[in-house]
Amino acid sequence: MSDPTETKKSSSLWRALRSSSARYSLLTLLGGGFIAGIIFWGGFNTAMEATNKMEFCIGCHEMKDNVYQEYKKTIHYSNRTGVRAVCSDCHVPKDWIHKMQRKIQAIGEVWGKLTGTIDTREKFQAKRMELAKHEWARMKGSDSRECRNCHSFEGMNLEIQDKSAKKKHAQAAMPGSGKTCIDCHKGIAHELPEGASEKD
Template sequence: MKIKKRHILVVATLGILVGWLSLGGTAAIMHKTSSTEFCLSCHSMQIPYEEYQGSIHFTNAKGIRAECSDCHIPTDPVDYVITKIRATKDIYHEFVTGKIDDEDKYEAHRMEMAEAVWAQLRANDSATCRSCHSFDAMDSYEQSEDAAKMHEYGIANNQTCIDCHKGVAHFAPEPELDSEAYNRVVAQTESTAADASTVYSVAKIDLDELGSINPAVEMTVKSTQDNARNIEISGYQMKGAEQVLYMGRGQRNIIAMLSDAGQQALTVGEFEADEYGNEWRTATLAAVIEAPVLGSPEPLWSYAEELDNVYCATCHAKIPANHFTVNAWGPVAKGMGDRTDISALDLEILTKFFQNHAKDVAGH
């Protein structure tokens, strides 16, 4: 049977039309459902939207705004489709389960949701971030010294954007570590041998009129009597700041704070100038303590690593302790700690962990 060219043309035209309507319609729907307006049509998106409005991606000096899709939907065709399919669960929870339909529910699931997004960004090497940002395009001279150092570190260690920028547009989950973890450390002091020759403080120790010893400080035991230990701590004093006892010469890891009486009780050496002109001398303090102590610092270091995982790694990739020097870790830890609700004791323990494993201490 001979098919007329006219019929072939009609069929081809209909095929093209149907294909255009199907593909074009699908593309239009995909585009429409990727808009910020569509995202905000869900009540549960109001909380992240308000957080986003306070971020630099919403308002900045350059006048460039990153919309929801710019951060959450990759442009790679396969990843794009997978992301859109995955997003159908949001519609399900919005209209069926009401999983995050109020602030309390949202906060209860914030960590779960954040980790899902972080995992996706790690898997695609922060593709959506890199659609606007790249290491190659960065002018390190226009960045702060700390930012330039961290980007250099990120490049050297094959890190991706989300490793350090977890709270860039939305609040990061509130970090929290159960107090039971610290209580387990304290419980281990009960097994410290009565005749231990070296012990370590688990908290600040009050020396009455002499001053105080910080957590995680090594103490040499000279003798014991009942529950009391006669101990010595050795460190360095800097001329002009004699109330402070430091871990090492030129190393500002504070191991004790001394009163006037404490300074008078010291056994000291002669002041010697360092390469910067600061004068240092050895100093040893003898005292009597009854506080619980550890026979090894390892339980404290294990606890500090838990603190690192919760309070540091929640917002950025873990930074090895040997990345900074003893003196650098002090202000770095304090500055980061101020951004969290970490307790003063926990921050001191964490700082001591970093300083005792810093790059100018490790291996010594």
């Protein structure tokens, strides 16, 4: 016959071990999850940044042979100061939430690439106005946020601008004007689609 005191001690010891084991399992699980989260987040951000590089953007001939060639002739590509705006500077927001929204939108553009809707110069030119209007609307909707990452009314010296630019920038800078960079600066880094004007 077993000793009730021994059984009680043994049961107590087993509960303590189980409790201790559960505690260690939970700590191991939390620690492992934390480390996995850091690895996932680091990998995710590295992938996001890789898709912001010029090499990625012009990796397909649709971009390299069309808009990239136009961009290389602009002041955003080559200028006296040596400051170059790359594709993502104008087309991808800097803050995380808007960047993720833009990346999700870009899935539609990748779909266009995969389905061949712009895989020749002729197809690209035929769709160019539609693509441009989408981008102009996005920029208008964000108050030209990406332009303002580099350009600001406060940083402008209106006194050395020509008369027309000085007047338009002064008006646009007024609160409630409803004007934003893209209203007047369509075609600044890429050619305007055929039949379009900066007023479109």
